[in-house]
Amino acid sequence: MKLINIVSLSLVLFFTSLSFSIGKENLSSCPSILDHELRILDSNKTENLCKYKDKVVLAVNVASRCGFTYQYESLQALFKNYEKDDFVILGFPSRDFMFQEYSDEGDVKEFCSTNYGVSFPLFATSSVTGNKANPFYKQISKEFGSEPAWNFTKYLISKKGKVVNTFSSKVEPNSPEVIKKLESLL
Numbered sequence: 584m585k586l587i588n589i590v591s592l593s594l595v596l597f598f599t600s601l602s603f604s605i606g607k608e609n610l611s612s613c614p615s616i617l618d619h620e621l622r623i624l625d626s627n628k629t630e631n632l633c634k635y636k637d638k639v640v641l642a643v644n645v646a647s648r649c650g651f652t653y654q655y656e657s658l659q660a661l662f663k664n665y666e667k668d669d670f671v672i673l674g675f676p677s678r679d680f681m682f683q684e685y686s687d688e689g690d691v692k693e694f695c696s697t698n699y700g701v702s703f704p705l706f707a708t709s710s711v712t713g714n715k716a717n718p719f720y721k722q723i724s725k726e727f728g729s730e731p732a733w734n735f736t737k738y739l740i741s742k743k744g745k746v747v748n749t750f751s752s753k754v755e756p757n758s759p760e761v762i763k764k765l766e767s768l769l
Contacts, residue, residue, distance in 0.1 A: 612636065614744020616726060619719045622707040624676065625688040630704070632719060637742050638669045639768045641756075642723065644711040645674045646683040646734040647694045654735050655699035657757040661765075662703040668769045669742065672703040675720065677711045680734050684708060737761070741768050 613633035617640075620629045643658060662672045676691050678684045685691045688708055695701035709717040712730045723738050724730045727746040737750040739761075748764050755761070 616719070616722050616740065616744045616746070619717075619722070621709075621717060621719060624705040624707055625692040630706075632673070635671050635673070636744070638671050639665075639742055639765060640738075640740040641670070641672045641765070642719070642738040642740060643672060643674055643756075644677045644679070644720070644731045644734060644736055645695075645705075646677060646680065647685055647691055649680070649683040649734040651733075651735040651752045654752075654756055655695060655701060657755055659699055659701055659703065661756045661761075665765065665769065666703075670765065670769060674701070674703060674705040675711055675717070676705065676708040677731075677734070678708060679710055679712050679731070683734060739764055739768070 613631075613636045617632040617636055620631045622629050641658075641661070645655070646652065658672055658674075662670070674695075676684045676688075678686070685694065686708075691708060692705065695705060706717075709720075711717065711720040712724075716724065716730070720730070723746055727738065727749060729749065733752045735752040737754065737756065738746055739748040739750070741747050747768065750758075750761055
């Protein structure tokens with residue numbers, strides 16, 4: 584009977600350590616650019632961006648009262664067209680440029696949902712430039728060497744976590760330039 588208990592305990596310990604090391608490996612394989620815990624828009628919940636590892640990411644600093652706000656429509660269409668192909672858009676509302684985002688996150692969420700049917704992830708309103716930038720954007724700026732110059736600047740990040748391209752506000756999300764680069768990464 585003691586032998587059975589010892590064998591059982593040994594098996595439990597073996598599978599527990601195996602499970603732990605597999606979980607640890609999955610965490611360590613997250614690219615550093617995504618290894619940030621950020622609050623979801625208009626909530627108390629946070630999400631680690633490692634959730635999006637192994638996906639092509641288009642990070643966009645957005646604003647609801649900007650001349651480029653209409654781009655939400657093509658961002659949503661782009662997301663819907665490629666989300667099954669390991670692609671995600673991450674939206675970061677920001678008031679960095681002439682306070683063109685609502686100060687109330689509930690208003691931001693309602694605006695995006697009601698006017699554009701946005702279903703891609705949106706994170707808490709935060710700064711995307713300078714010392715007050717959220718940690719994700721600080722790392723983008725460090726790795727790519729530039730900060731967003733205006734609302735709707737787009738950063739394309741490969742499945743391996745490298746910022747491979749940036750597109751200015753003037754470049755439409757559905758432009759051939761964006762689509763070609765996106766498809767090359769999928």
